[in-house]
Amino acid sequence: MNPQDPRLGELRELFLAAPESTQVQIMAWIAAGSLFVLVAWLVRRRSLTAEYTPIWMGLALGLVVASVDLTVLRALARTLGAWTLSSTVFFLGEVFLVAICLNYAVRISQTGLRVRKLAQETAILRGRLEELEARGRPDGSAQLPAG
Amino acid sequence: MAHTDAVTVLLPAFEEAERIVEVLRAVAQAVPGAQLVVVDDGSRDATAEVARRAGARVLRHPFNLGYGAALQTGYKDALARGAMWLVQMDADGQHDAADLEALLRPLREDRCDLVIGSRFVAPSDYEMGALRRTGRRLFELLGRLSGLEVSDPTSGFQAMNRRVLALYGEDFFPADYPDIDVLVMARRRGIRILEVPVSMRASPRRSTLHGGLRVPYYAYKMLLSWWAAVGRRRRP
Numbered sequence: 001m002n003p004q005d006p007r008l009g010e011l012r013e014l015f016l017a018a019p020e021s022t023q024v025q026i027m028a029w030i031a032a033g034s035l036f037v038l039v040a041w042l043v044r045r046r047s048l049t050a051e052y053t054p055i056w057m058g059l060a061l062g063l064v065v066a067s068v069d070l071t072v073l074r075a076l077a078r079t080l081g082a083w084t085l086s087s088t089v090f091f092l093g094e095v096f097l098v099a100i101c102l103n104y105a106v107r108i109s110q111t112g113l114r115v116r117k118l119a120q121e122t123a124i125l126r127g128r129l130e131e132l133e134a135r136g137r138p139d140g141s142a143q144l145p146a147g
Numbered sequence: 148m149a150h151t152d153a154v155t156v157l158l159p160a161f162e163e164a165e166r167i168v169e170v171l172r173a174v175a176q177a178v179p180g181a182q183l184v185v186v187d188d189g190s191r192d193a194t195a196e197v198a199r200r201a202g203a204r205v206l207r208h209p210f211n212l213g214y215g216a217a218l219q220t221g222y223k224d225a226l227a228r229g230a231m232w233l234v235q236m237d238a239d240g241q242h243d244a245a246d247l248e249a250l251l252r253p254l255r256e257d258r259c260d261l262v263i264g265s266r267f268v269a270p271s272d273y274e275m276g277a278l279r280r281t282g283r284r285l286f287e288l289l290g291r292l293s294g295l296e297v298s299d300p301t302s303g304f305q306a307m308n309r310r311v312l313a314l315y316g317e318d319f320f321p322a323d324y325p326d327i328d329v330l331v332m333a334r335r336r337g338i339r340i341l342e343v344p345v346s347m348r349a350s351p352r353r354s355t356l357h358g359g360l361r362v363p364y365y366a367y368k369m370l371l372s373w374w375a376a377v378g379r380r381r382r383p
Contacts, residue, residue, distance in 0.1 A: 116212055116322055120220040123186065123206040127224065
C-alpha cells in the first residue's frame with residue numbers, strides 16, 4: 001500500500017468524522033461517575049486525603065466533557081495523527097498514567113528522605129536520652145525499651 | 148553542644164553482635180580517649196546491647212535504613228556533639244585498628260579534610276574477586292574523568308574533619324552505598340582528599356552486594372549518581 005495514497009487521508013477523515021455510538025458515551029459517563037464516587041468514598045473512609053483528589057476529579061470531569069462534545073477530542077486526534085477517537089483516548093490515558101507514576105515516584109522519594117531524617121533524628125535523640133538516664137543512675141546503666 | 152570529643156570512631160553495624168566487642172576493644176587500645184560510636188542499623192540481634200556494654204555510645208535506628216544512612220546518623224551526631232575528627236570503620240573486623248593513627252595524622256596536621264584508607268597505594272596482599280576488581284577499576288576511571296585521583300574509592304575506612312561532616316550531613320548523601328559519587332561531590336565542594344595505605348582483611352561476612360540483581364543495580368546507581376554529582380554546579 002502506498003502511504004502517499006490520497007484515499008488513505010480520506011479514509012482517516014471518515015474514521016474521525018464517524019459519530020461515536022451512544023453505548024460508548026454511556027460507558028464514558030459510567031466510568032466518570034464511578035471514578036467520582038470511588039474517590040469520594042476513599043476520602044470519606046480516610047484512605048485518600050483531599051489534597052490528592054483534584055487530579056482524579058479533574059479526570060472524571062474531563063471524561064464527561066470529552067464524551068459529551070467530541071470537538072476537542074477530534075482536534076487532538078488530528079494533531080496527533082490518530083485514526084480513531086478511541087486510540088486517541090488510549091494514548092492520552094497512557095500519557096496520563098506515566099505522568100502520574102512519575103509524580104508519585106517523586107513524592108515517594110521526598111517522603112523516603114523525610115522518613116530517613118526522622119529515623120536518624122530519633123536514633124540521635126534516643127542516644128542522648130539514654131546517656132542522660134545513665135548519668136542519673138548509680139550503676140551508670142541505661143537502656144530504653146527497644147522499638 | 149553536649150561536650151567535645153576530639154576524635155570519634157564511628158562503626159555502623161548491622162547484626163554484628165558476635166564480632167563487635169573485639170573490634171571495639173582494639174579501637175579503644177589504638178586511640179585511647181576516643182569516643183566510640185556504634186550506629187546499630189536496625190539489628191535483630193544483641194548488637195546494641197553488646198556494644199553498649201563494651202563502652203560504646205550506641206545510636207539505634209528504629210528500622211534498617213542502609214549503610215550510608217547509618218554513617219550519616221553518626222556524622223550528624225558527631226557534628227552536633229562537637230567532634231573535631233571522625234574515623235569510620237567497619238564493625239566486622241575487616242579494618243585494622245592499628246591503622247587508625249595513620250588516618251588521623253594528616254587531619255591533625257591539617258594536610259587535608261578527608262583521608263581514605265587505601266588497599267592499593269602500597270603493595271598489599273588483599274585479594275579481590277573479579278567482579279569487585281572490575282567495579283573498582285570502573286570507579287577509578289569515573290574518578291579520573293571527574294578530576295579525582297583515588298586508588299580505592301570503595302574503601303569504607305575513612306577519616307574526616309568537621310568540614311566533611313557538615314557536607315556529608317546533607318541530603319545528597321545516599322542511604323545505601325556512598326562511593327565514588329560522594330567523593331566526586333566532596334572534591335567539587337573543595338574538600339582536600341588524601342589517601343594513606345592501610346591493610347584490610349577480607350570481610351567475614353558474605354558481601355551484601357552479591358546475588359540477584361544487586362550488582363547491576365549498584366553499577367547503574369553508581370553511574371547515575373556519579374553523573375548527577377558531576378552535573379551539579381560547583382559550590383565553594
